Amino acid sequence: MASELSSRSVAASAAERSGWRTPLVIISFGCLISLLAFGPRSTLGFFLTPMSSAHHWGRDVFAFALAIQNLLWGAGQPLAGILADRFGAPRVLCTGAILYALGLALMTYSASAPMLDLSAGVLTGFGLAGSSFMVVLAAFGKLLPPHWRSTAFGAGTAAGSFGQFLYSPVAVLLMDQFGWQQTILIFAFSMMAVLPLSLALATPKKAADGPTAAQVASQSLRQALREAFGQRSYVLLVLGFFTCGFQLQFITVHLPAYLVDRGLSATVGGWTIASIGLFNIIGSLSSGWLGDRMPKRYLLSFIYFFRAAAILAFVWFPVTPFTCIAFGATMGLMWLSTVPPTNGIIAVMFGTQWLATLSGLAFFSHQVGGFLGVWLGGIVFDRTGSYDAVWWLAIAFGIISGVINLPIVERPVARLAAMPA
Numbered sequence: 001m002a003s004e005l006s007s008r009s010v011a012a013s014a015a016e017r018s019g020w021r022t023p024l025v026i027i028s029f030g031c032l033i034s035l036l037a038f039g040p041r042s043t044l045g046f047f048l049t050p051m052s053s054a055h056h057w058g059r060d061v062f063a064f065a066l067a068i069q070n071l072l073w074g075a076g077q078p079l080a081g082i083l084a085d086r087f088g089a090p091r092v093l094c095t096g097a098i099l100y101a102l103g104l105a106l107m108t109y110s111a112s113a114p115m116l117d118l119s120a121g122v123l124t125g126f127g128l129a130g131s132s133f134m135v136v137l138a139a140f141g142k143l144l145p146p147h148w149r150s151t152a153f154g155a156g157t158a159a160g161s162f163g164q165f166l167y168s169p170v171a172v173l174l175m176d177q178f179g180w181q182q183t184i185l186i187f188a189f190s191m192m193a194v195l196p197l198s199l200a201l202a203t204p205k206k207a208a209d210g211p212t213a214a215q216v217a218s219q220s221l222r223q224a225l226r227e228a229f230g231q232r233s234y235v236l237l238v239l240g241f242f243t244c245g246f247q248l249q250f251i252t253v254h255l256p257a258y259l260v261d262r263g264l265s266a267t268v269g270g271w272t273i274a275s276i277g278l279f280n281i282i283g284s285l286s287s288g289w290l291g292d293r294m295p296k297r298y299l300l301s302f303i304y305f306f307r308a309a310a311i312l313a314f315v316w317f318p319v320t321p322f323t324c325i326a327f328g329a330t331m332g333l334m335w336l337s338t339v340p341p342t343n344g345i346i347a348v349m350f351g352t353q354w355l356a357t358l359s360g361l362a363f364f365s366h367q368v369g370g371f372l373g374v375w376l377g378g379i380v381f382d383r384t385g386s387y388d389a390v391w392w393l394a395i396a397f398g399i400i401s402g403v404i405n406l407p408i409v410e411r412p413v414a415r416l417a418a419m420p421a
Contacts, residue, residue, distance in 0.1 A: 021200055026143050027152050029200035031159035033093060034133040036194055039163030040104060040187035041069075041128060042273065043171035044120070045253040049260065050180045051116075061113045063253065063378025067371045068121030069128070070249050074367020076129030081138060081360030082221065085353070089139040090198040096130020097194035099123050104188035108181040131194055133160045134363050137343050138356030139201040149347065153340035154288015161284055161336055164277030172270040219415075224354040227415065228361070233408040237345060238365045240300065243401035244338045245369030247307060247394045251276075251331070254377040258387050262319045272328040279332025287337035296341035296348075297408040303334045304405065308398030310334070315391045348410055369397075 048062045055061075084092045103123030110116040133156050140152040167187070174183040219227075228234045256269030290299055314327040346358050373390070380389050 021143075021202075023144055023148055023152075026200055027140065027148075027155055029197045030136040030140060030152075030156055033131065033194050033197050033201075034136050034156050034159040035163035035166070036190060036197075037097070037100065037128065037131045037163070038133060038160035039167035040100075040184075040190070041124070042164035042252055042277065043167050043187070045256045045273070046168075046171050046175065046266070046270065047180050047184070048253065048257055049266075050175070055111055057113070058378075058382050059257065060378040060382045061116065062120075063374050065113070065116040065120040066249075066253050067375035067378075068117055069125035070245065070367045070370035070374055072122060072125030073128040073132070074245070074364040074370070076126045077132075077134055077360035077363045077367070078357055079360070080129045080135055081354075081356030081358070084135050084138060084356040089135055089201040089356075092130045092135055093198035093201065094195050096127050096132070096135070097191045097198075098127070100127025100131050101188040101191040103127050104184050104191070108184050127191075129360075131191070133157060133339070134359055135356060136201065137339070138352075138359055141343070141347055141352045141355045143201070150288045150291040150340060150344050151285075152288070153343050154285045154291070157288070157336045157339045158281040158284035161277045161280035161332070165274045165281070166277070168270050168274040168277060172267060219353065221354065221357065224350070224357065225361075227413060228350060228358050231349065231413060233410075234346070234349065234358075234362075236404050236408050237300075237342060238362045240304065240401040240405045241338065241342060241362050241366045242369035243304060243397040245366035245371075246373040246397055247311070247369075248335065248373075249370030250373030250377050250390055250394060253374045254381070254387060254390075259319065259324060264319065264321065264324065268321050268324055272324045275325050275328030276332040276335055279329045280335035280337065283333035283335060283337040284340065286333075288340040291341045291344045296345050296410055297405050299341045300338060300405040300408075301402045303338055304398045304402035307331065307334045308395045308402065311391060311395050311398065315388070345408065345410055349413055351412075351416055 044066060048059060051057070052059060052062050080092050080096065100123075103119050103125075106119035106123065107116065110119050137153050137156050140156060141149055144152050171183060171187075174186060178186075252273065255272065256266065259269045259272065260266060287299065287303075310327065310330045313330075314323065317323055342362060343355070343359050346362065347355055350358055373394070376393070377387060377390050381387055
């Protein structure tokens with residue numbers, strides 16, 4: 001109760017400082033940022049084949065660069081969270097957008113593996129850490145009243161999915177019309193729109209979340225980290241998020257090439273990825289809505305179990321355009337729907353003062369999984385000529401994560417629970 005009351009006061013005081021930033025404006029601008037940031041990176045799998053052919057690379061070269069991207073995106077997310085918690089979201093979002101655009105632009109001139117690692121890997125990875133939806137969702141947590149949060153988390157996540165839906169067929173169209181180099185440059189230029197949009201997400205610096213600002217502000221970053229990792233539930237949440245990254249990044253990067261290997265056209269791959277994005281709009285919004293109405297840990301467990309079943313069905317049945325689109329739609333419902341309940345549990349347990357930081361640390365686990373999913377996909381294919389082993393590993397991880405989310409306890413830590421309302 002104390003945490004909720006003070007969260008309302010923080011959101012109210014933020015609104016008073018800038019009257020035009022109503023909850024709807026904040027959510028709308030934040031959703032646009034999520035769309036712009038998530039769209040280009042979700043299409044990078046379409047550039048695997050043309051770039052590898054143009055430079056005579058094996059698939060492992062491109063896969064390793066994107067694996068670095070995922071790892072550094074995750075490693076940079078806690079740092080981005082700390083900076084956003086201390087200095088506000090706009091500075092972090094703008095810096096991230098510039099790095100992201102620079103990484104994409106340099107990617108078109110990457111004729112060697114080290115240059116690709118720098119552009120598509122390092123610059124784009126750190127750019128994503130600063131401009132992605134995780135920073136946006138943390139800003140939502142600070143700026144919006146508690147009764148808006150779960151729905152806003154779902155909307156921000158769904159917007160990223162709409163970016164995936166929108167950019168995937170657009171990428172295929174632009175590549176057919178202008179070539180892959182010009183397509184990447186167009187995507188790089190689009191990231192500049194994040195700079196003005198970020199002004200709506202100006203967050204209170206070191207926003208307090210508790211009965212009094214003095215009480216909660218006294219919690220340092222070191223204390224917040226010690227408190228979080230001292231909670232078994234937070235550790236389980238972080239471990240479970242690993243699977244999400246492994247499955248998502250493997251599918252995003254390698255599914256288009258997998259379908260071409262099975263005799264289908266690149267267009268089928270484009271619409272399969274697009275269907276994931278389209279149906280994840282429904283899945284993310286539903287997850288945000290359900291997060292206010294049922295235990296979030298059960299929602300997470302269901303998502304992981306359902307994903308494992310969907311992947312099993314996909315590798316079991318013949319691969320046709322129909323089964324691909326059906327797989328995309330099914331996975332889309334569960335795609336990023338883990339994000340709203342994950343952020344929601346963190347906010348319930350620890351409040352919002354260090355929400356960007358603690359969510360960023362959880363996302364680091366997600367991206368370690370993404371790194372392994374992308375990298376192993378390339379390594380396993382080059383050595384065996386098949387992705388089968390990675391598909392089965394994705395199924396096993398889904399089952400494990402479904403199990404370990406069940407014992408999570410969703411309640412405020414003792415520090416918050418002991419404070420008077």
